[in-house]
Structure formats: structure tokens, C-alpha cells
Amino acid sequence: MAMYCVKCRASREGKDVAPVTMKNGKPAKKGKCEVCGTTMFRIGA
Numbered sequence: 001m002a003m004y005c006v007k008c009r010a011s012r013e014g015k016d017v018a019p020v021t022m023k024n025g026k027p028a029k030k031g032k033c034e035v036c037g038t039t040m041f042r043i044g045a
């Protein structure tokens with residue numbers, strides 16, 4: 001899944017992507033940048 005890495009400032013394929021629910025109850029996805037390992041976050045199911 002394409003996610004945005006704030007550290008690379010580029011769109012990356014997230015790895016270990018897992019669905020999460022935000023505090024406001026909306027679905028999101030969390031993953032790690034395949035390049036630098038930074039945790040990435042993407043809003044939406």
C-alpha cells in the first residue's frame with residue numbers, strides 16, 4: 001500500500017501495515033517505511 005513517509009518526504013510502500021482505529025473512531029492504517037523504518041500513518045480504511 002502506498003503511504004507517505006515524512007522522513008523520506010516521499011511516497012513509499014509501507015511494510016507491516018496494520019489497520020488501526022483513531023481516537024475519533026475513524027479507520028486508519030499504520031505501517032513502516034521500507035527504506036528508513038519510520039512509522040507511517042495513513043487515514044482511511
Ligand SMILES: [Zn+2]
Pocket residue numbers: 005006007008009012033034035036037038
Ligand atoms: Zn522513509
